[in-house]
Amino acid sequence: MANHDLAVVILAAGKGTRLKSSLAKVLHRAGGRPLMEHALRACAPLGAKKTVVVVGHQAEQVSPVAESFDAEAVLQQPQHGTGHAMQVARRAIGRAKVALVLPGDAPLVRTETLKSLIATHRAGHAAATILTAVLADPSGYGRILRKSENLVSAIVEESELSEEQRELNEINSAIYCFSLDKLWPALAHLKPNNKHRELYLTDTIGTMTSAGDTVLAVVAPDSREILGCNTRADLAEVDRVFRERKRTALMDAGVTIQLPDTVLIDPEVTAGEDTVIEPGVQLLGKTKIGARCTIRSGSVLSNAQLGDDVTVEAHCVVAQSRLDAGVIIGPFARLRGDSHVKAGARIGNFVELKKSVIGEGTKAMHLTYLGDSKIGAKSNIGAGTITCNYDGFHKFPTSIGNKVFIGSDSALVAPVRIGDGAYVAAGSTITDNVPSDALAIARGRQVNKPGWASKKRRELAAAEKPGKKNGSRSPKKSKRGQRTKKRR
Ligand code: UD1
Ligand code: MG
Numbered sequence: 056m057a058n059h060d061l062a063v064v065i066l067a068a069g070k071g072t073r074l075k076s077s078l079a080k081v082l083h084r085a086g087g088r089p090l091m092e093h094a095l096r097a098c099a100p101l102g103a104k105k106t107v108v109v110v111g112h113q114a115e116q117v118s119p120v121a122e123s124f125d126a127e128a129v130l131q132q133p134q135h136g137t138g139h140a141m142q143v144a145r146r147a148i149g150r151a152k153v154a155l156v157l158p159g160d161a162p163l164v165r166t167e168t169l170k171s172l173i174a175t176h177r178a179g180h181a182a183a184t185i186l187t188a189v190l191a192d193p194s195g196y197g198r199i200l201r202k203s204e205n206l207v208s209a210i211v212e213e214s215e216l217s218e219e220q221r222e223l224n225e226i227n228s229a230i231y232c233f234s235l236d237k238l239w240p241a242l243a244h245l246k247p248n249n250k251h252r253e254l255y256l257t258d259t260i261g262t263m264t265s266a267g268d269t270v271l272a273v274v275a276p277d278s279r280e281i282l283g284c285n286t287r288a289d290l291a292e293v294d295r296v297f298r299e300r301k302r303t304a305l306m307d308a309g310v311t312i313q314l315p316d317t318v319l320i321d322p323e324v325t326a327g328e329d330t331v332i333e334p335g336v337q338l339l340g341k342t343k344i345g346a347r348c349t350i351r352s353g354s355v356l357s358n359a360q361l362g363d364d365v366t367v368e369a370h371c372v373v374a375q376s377r378l379d380a381g382v383i384i385g386p387f388a389r390l391r392g393d394s395h396v397k398a399g400a401r402i403g404n405f406v407e408l409k410k411s412v413i414g415e416g417t418k419a420m421h422l423t424y425l426g427d428s429k430i431g432a433k434s435n436i437g438a439g440t441i442t443c444n445y446d447g448f449h450k451f452p453t454s455i456g457n458k459v460f461i462g463s464d465s466a467l468v469a470p471v472r473i474g475d476g477a478y479v480a481a482g483s484t485i486t487d488n489v490p491s492d493a494l495a496i497a498r499g500r501q502v503n504k505p506g507w508a509s510k511k512r513r514e515l516a517a518a519e520k521p522g523k524k525n526g527s528r529s530p531k532k533s534k535r536g537q538r539t540k541k542r543r
Contacts, residue, residue: 058102060153061101061102061104061153061155062104062151063098063154064154065095065108066156066158066256067111067159068140070112071083074286074287079112079113081159082116085162085297086293087339090293091120091121091162092162094158096124097157098157101166101169105151106121106124106125106126107147109143109144110128111130111132111140114128129146135254137253137254138245139254141156155172156231156256157229160284161228161229162293163280163282163293164228165280168275168280169230172273175271181234181270181271182237182269182270183268184272185199185207185227186275187225187273187274187281188275188278189278193223194213197210197229198210198213198216198223198227199223205271207270207272208261208264209260209264210257212257225274227257229283230281231256237263241259241263242256244262309329309330318332318336321340323340324338324341326343326344327344330345330346332350336352336353338357340357340358341358342359344356344361345361345362346363347364348361348365349366351386352370353369354367354370354372354385355371357375359377362378364380365381365382365383367385370386370387371385371387372390373391374390375392376391376392376395376396377393377395380398382399384403384406385402387404388402388408389406390408391408392410394408400413401417401418402419404421404422406419406420406422407426410426410427412430414430414432414433417432417433417435417436418435422438425440425453426444427442427453428444428453429454431457431458433458434457434458434459436461437462437481439463439465443467444469451470453472455473456472456476457475458475459478460477460478461479462478462482463482464481465480465482465483466484468485471488471489473485473495474489474491475492477491480496482498483496483497484498
């Protein structure tokens with residue numbers, strides 16, 4: 056479709072009073088993106104000559120989103136309604152002949168639907184063509200008045216509806232195609248004759264049809280595509296539709312999703328064939344998952360990269376980290392800060408990795424913190440090992456070689472290096488480098504006192520004989536305990 060005479064105009068200046076929020080409406084998120092970004096993405100493939108976004112509330116935050124899609128942001132300040140917004144956009148629209156106008160708060164519309172709207176508009180030589188939908192509950196939307204089966208006569212806003220018109224259930228999506236030689240004069244006629252004292256773009260339709268111009272309507276094939284986000288409940292519903300679309304796309308690509316309604320997946324996430332996603336999982340950001348992986352319940356992965364055959368056991372949190380093929384982590388593991396677990400390594404329960412590289416086949420199975428550390432292949436990190444990487448001011452690295460054995464409950468005070476093949480005895484606090492193949496023991500030496508325990512038991516038994524002390528026949532346990540303590 057040649058669209059070199061087309062301008063796209065997105066109206067995004069409104070505050071969104073009904074959301075009761077300090078954030079501008081079009082910056083609220085649904086389906087993992089700000090509302091306005093969805094509209095920009097749907098329009099991008101149309102190849103319009105120009106894209107204009109009308110900004111107003113929080114223009115300084117909204118404009119950069121527009122500009123990141125090569126759109127020109129035009130400031131509408133103050134906001135006198137959707138008709139006024141189009142007047143403000145006029146100069147930026149320039150010489151385009153046709154304008155596709157979309158609200159910034161109706162993010163579900165698909166490119167295909169926009170294409171068919173434009174095609175109907177062009178084929179019918181219309182002054183305007185409106186994307187409409189038939190809704191069981193039309194409340195909150197402007198209603199379409201039809202002149203005949205094919206022709207529209209006017210749009211009436213919800214606040215201006217007569218009792219009879221309230222029954223109409225074909226609604227205005229606020230997505231339209233306008234022939235600009237017809238729109239500009241109609242805009243000049245607008246008057247703020249309504250409860251909100253605004254200039255309504257919708258009023259231009261009546262002006263055009265009164266002048267004998269043709270206004271057409273295209274009914275959206277799926278009425279959910281036109282859902283607007285005026286309230287928090289609308290936002291939740293729109294988000295639900297986006298999430299469902301994404302899950303369906305992944306399932307179509309060969310991913311198993313159990314209890315799909317409980318799984319939340321951002322738009323840019325990918326997953327390979329035969330991967331299984333269990334209930335209650337969140338896959339966020341640019342997470343990429345290989346084939347035949349299993350992501351168990353309650354895990355949250357954001358900007359994670361997983362190779363093939365990875366298992367993420369239940370309740371893991373993985374952020375900005377990479378797991379190579381065959382890795383198993385969790386349950387209850389936390390990985391963050393560009394950590395990288397290499398092929399076949401194993402990260403167990405209650406293990407945290409921060410900015411750490413774990414070599415091939417290495418295991419850290421229990422209750423461990425590895426921060427700013429680099430660990431070679433086939434090493435074993437015992438339960439409760441802690442890298443002490445922070446002195447309150449700076450972070451320091453820990454380096455552990457290949458085939459190293461770190462005994463349980465060791466503290467490795469960084470900066471420190473443990474050479475290949477070295478052993479660290481359990482319970483050590485390592486402050487100096489350990490050479491390759493050495494054993495480091497850094498703990499108090501054990502002392503055994505022969506017979507101490509039986510002597511102790513005899514003393515305690517003697518002290519408990521009735522009447523021996525203060526004549527009490529049935530001394531309370533707690534008192535006995537206290538006496539014993541004092542004597543020690
Ligand atoms: C609008 C339509 C209504 C339609 C509904 C569909 C009008 C008058 N009404 O109502 O017929 O059924 O959308 O969702 O157009 N905006 C500006 N500048 C302004 C006012 C609004 O840029 O001065 C922007 C808003 O940011 C929003 C869009 O225009 O993105 C629509 O405004 P909104 O207040 O949501 O209109 P609705 O009441 O939903
Ligand atoms: Mg709206």
